[in-house]
Amino acid sequence: MAEPRAGESRNADTRERILDAAERLFMAHGYEGTSMRQITGEAGVNLAAVNYHFGSKESLVQEVFRRRLDWLNDERMRVLDELEHEAAGRPLKPSQIVDGFFGTLLRMADDEARGGMTFLRLLGRTLIEPSEFIRTFLAQEYRTVVERYKEALFKALPDVPKAEIVWRFHFMLGATSYAIAGTDALRLVTDWQIEDEATMDRLDHLLPRLMSFLLGGLRAPLPQLNEGGQI
Amino acid sequence: MAEPRAGESRNADTRERILDAAERLFMAHGYEGTSMRQITGEAGVNLAAVNYHFGSKESLVQEVFRRRLDWLNDERMRVLDELEHEAAGRPLKPSQIVDGFFGTLLRMADDEARGGMTFLRLLGRTLIEPSEFIRTFLAQEYRTVVERYKEALFKALPDVPKAEIVWRFHFMLGATSYAIAGTDALRLVTDWQIEDEATMDRLDHLLPRLMSFLLGGLRAPLPQLNEGGQI
């Protein structure tokens, strides 16, 4: 380990250590289930450090997400810009759009410097986090990106009602959320000791699997909606 | 309101009042985010009542789920028994199985006596709840039912690798979870003021929408898995 050079360097180091510890603990135990003392303990810093550097626990969790989401959503925007530029006006293929949004997300798992699997699992279970202010915060962070991808899907699937696309976007988010929430949640479906456990959580298998599923759902035949009263 | 007749009647009433309040509050604020004082306050009972009737907060939340899941999973078993009996050995259609598992769940929303939408939304966000002991508990409660439906899917889709089906079951759970987690989570995708808000959350629309999506995903073309190293 390299010695921190001096004041400002230690400063930045402390912030990062706190963010890393908070990310891991929020992932494991949730926001309300994680205490300041756990965070500062695991980070090896003083209890008061969080309030000094971030102001409050609420601000801390927001910074935990912002640190990763800023890059992710910028990247998603960049990818969509590039796709639309190459398409030169013609509508994109749904698979391109889905990969731009969800593929870009899942590929973060390979990048340990961007939070890797830890952040992905945290995000996966936080989109439907009980804590009101976190959901509100995430909704704001995602607003513009989701809006652009929604519009792209509208153009790519002109024959599908917009409300239908919105719902299917929502369903895709759910499937992806479970996909990355990881082996914890998978215990619901598998019997702990699955024969090919080793290959179950290979990331290079997860992405194509999820992508097939999402596209299958997105392009499914439209349901017959009974416009009258009861079903 | 009918007067409670006598001792045992008041007893049961207090228990039910606590369970109802806890269900609603856990749905709104999560397990860790809900205090005993909130629960007993909303239920209109004494603070000590929870510990007297249920022993602890952990036992309470387990009873909240058990009260609904017992019926749900029995019903799922019954439906699958019936389907397999009618099929008389021949494999079921995937749509029948999916409807038996997820349709039975969603149709609970119409039954206010079974918890209705409140319990559904609670369940939706609890399958990936951070609290370890809740996930463990749910995994146990679901074990046998999930196992039977998995087997049914294996038989219904003999050409699809079992690992693939397990994953897709998992994805379906995720999509369903988001579907029932309700309008809170939908804010991620919609712009608050959607034109046809009124029709967005009509339950008789949600079920066929979700079903199309799930079946589309379940029957999607198999992904090309790179059996070698990196993707």
Add this chain to the structure above:
DNA sequence: TCCATGTTCATACGTTTGTTTAAAACATAA
């Protein structure tokens, strides 16, 4: 050297947490 600035530290504050206690109130049956 001195001061100013930024950071760390131990400690304490006021609340809130889940749970326990012992007495009171109640219901049931002899």
Add this chain to the structure above:
DNA sequence: TTATGTTTTAAACAAACGTATGAACATGGA
């Protein structure tokens, strides 16, 4: 009525919570 078991009640408990404070320390420029 008396005796017995069950349920409700107010009050208290220790522990943990997020946050605030002021002294100690380190650093860089004057």
